[in-house]
Amino acid sequence: MLHSPPRSSNAGTAYERGWTMAIDQQANPDTVRAVDWTALFAARTRAEIGPGLASILALANATDLISFSGGFPDPATFPGPILAEILAEIVTSGDSTALQYGPTRGLPGPRAFVADRLAERENRRPAEDELAITSGGIEALELLGKSFLDPDDVVLVEAPTYLGAIMAFRSFQANVIGVPVDEAGLDVDGIGAAIARQGRPKLLYTIPDHQNPTGVSMASERRQALVDLARRHGFLIVEDVAYRELGFDDDRPPSLWTIGPDVVVQSGTFSKTFFPGVRLGWAAGPAPVVEQMVLAKQNTDQCAGALGQRLLEEYGRRGGLEEQAGRARALYGRRCALLMEALATHMPAGVRWTHPRGGFFSWVTVTAGLDTVELASRALDRRVAFVPGRPFFADGSGGNTLRLAFSRIDDGDIDEGVRRLAEVVAGALGDQR
Numbered sequence: 001m002l003h004s005p006p007r008s009s010n011a012g013t014a015y016e017r018g019w020t021m022a023i024d025q026q027a028n029p030d031t032v033r034a035v036d037w038t039a040l041f042a043a044r045t046r047a048e049i050g051p052g053l054a055s056i057l058a059l060a061n062a063t064d065l066i067s068f069s070g071g072f073p074d075p076a077t078f079p080g081p082i083l084a085e086i087l088a089e090i091v092t093s094g095d096s097t098a099l100q101y102g103p104t105r106g107l108p109g110p111r112a113f114v115a116d117r118l119a120e121r122e123n124r125r126p127a128e129d130e131l132a133i134t135s136g137g138i139e140a141l142e143l144l145g146k147s148f149l150d151p152d153d154v155v156l157v158e159a160p161t162y163l164g165a166i167m168a169f170r171s172f173q174a175n176v177i178g179v180p181v182d183e184a185g186l187d188v189d190g191i192g193a194a195i196a197r198q199g200r201p202k203l204l205y206t207i208p209d210h211q212n213p214t215g216v217s218m219a220s221e222r223r224q225a226l227v228d229l230a231r232r233h234g235f236l237i238v239e240d241v242a243y244r245e246l247g248f249d250d251d252r253p254p255s256l257w258t259i260g261p262d263v264v265v266q267s268g269t270f271s272k273t274f275f276p277g278v279r280l281g282w283a284a285g286p287a288p289v290v291e292q293m294v295l296a297k298q299n300t301d302q303c304a305g306a307l308g309q310r311l312l313e314e315y316g317r318r319g320g321l322e323e324q325a326g327r328a329r330a331l332y333g334r335r336c337a338l339l340m341e342a343l344a345t346h347m348p349a350g351v352r353w354t355h356p357r358g359g360f361f362s363w364v365t366v367t368a369g370l371d372t373v374e375l376a377s378r379a380l381d382r383r384v385a386f387v388p389g390r391p392f393f394a395d396g397s398g399g400n401t402l403r404l405a406f407s408r409i410d411d412g413d414i415d416e417g418v419r420r421l422a423e424v425v426a427g428a429l430g431d432q433r
């Protein structure tokens with residue numbers, strides 16, 4: 001049966017052309033014509049999202065170059081044979097929950113484990129209805145978007161911020177607005193100005209610890225001020241703690257969720273501290289918010305994989321996560337120090353970079369007037385890769401910035417990679433003169 005096209009005001013658009021082609025083909029089955037499927041895609045997919053993460057991930061897998069691009073954990077940090085032992089125990093124990101569909105909020109055991117961990121690490125234990133297990137951090141953003149965002153709703157994000165978050169919120173046709181970040185994290189004073197211009201946001205998304213892409217962390221006093229603002233204006237803070245456990249020193253300001261559990265939903269991931277292949281994270285926040293996210297999850301994936309949840313619980317209860325995080329912090333801390341040394345040695349005058357105290361990234365600002373998209377292609381010729389800064393800004397600014405990931409690069413390649421990059425920058429500066 002032929003479905004009629006929805007009534008629309010976009011006569012003659014690419015959408016309608018695609019539909020007409022489909023109708024032609026059904027009327028004359030002998031005519032084989034290629035349907036322009038893209039013309040049938042939902043309007044919301046036409047938001048300017050671009051190839052985004054996919055192209056970064058593709059580059060990150062290249063092996064014939066020195067890559068500072070993808071924010072991948074180093075496989076050297078992944079759990080070893082212990083995982084096989086736990087898996088064997090789970091499978092032979094006769095407990096079928098690991099292989100079965102699970103509750104949408106997560107299996108009771110893994111939920112209790114995550115709640116205990118939050119109590120220990122964040123001084124606050126979420127109540128039963130304040131916690132859900134997610135299929136990774138990115139899914140929490142999707143569920144929040146699905147739960148909160150109508151077209152043109154305002155979402156404030158850091159400028160720059162995690163590209164996946166911009167993509168997730170844009171996919172709901174939200175109006176994503178950047179608020180500047182400096183060495184002390186999100187410029188909380190800038191939020192007032194953004195609200196005055198754009199109106200009250202529904203969500204404010206922040207990565208307060210060792211941020212992606214800049215590596216900076218939000219100062220303690222700004223955290224309290226941000227929570228106060230959210231209470232005053234009535235918006236939800238989305239606190240992404242993807243790198244919180246990967247600090248190189250013991251300085252850990254309180255989480256936003258600890259300060260303001262009434263206005264903050266914390267989105268966490270086990271991708272950087274266990275392994276990304278398991279696709280697991282958590283969302284902890286006000287009960288009505290988590291409730292709505294759980295409803296949204298019912299027709300997203302219904303539940304996070306039960307097998308992964310059980311592996312995480314058993315591994316975590318045996319102290320695996322703490323042991324692994326210790327190794328990861330030492331590895332990434334060492335690489336970050338090597339990167340800082342190499343940048344200081346090789347970069348021409350006028351280039352600035354952040355000095356992360358945790359996480360995966362440093363953020364480089366080259367001389368005004370240079371364009372890092374152009375530099376990236378010159379760098380590829382020299383077999384070195386990084387991610388240009390522009391996609392991390394909701395407004396596409398930041399043309400003279402770039403992100404260097406030090407998480408998955410061999411120690412021995414760091415100096416050489418930066419040396420090549422510095423030559424590319426110096427060459428472009430020379431051409432400019």
Ligand SMILES: Cc1ncc(COP(=O)(O)O)c(C=O)c1O
Nearest residue numbers: 071136137138162212242269271
């Ligand atoms: C800030 C931030 N949040 C979330 C994620 C995604 O995490 P997950 O693998 O759990 O979806 C990433 C991954 O790079 C990230 O950098």
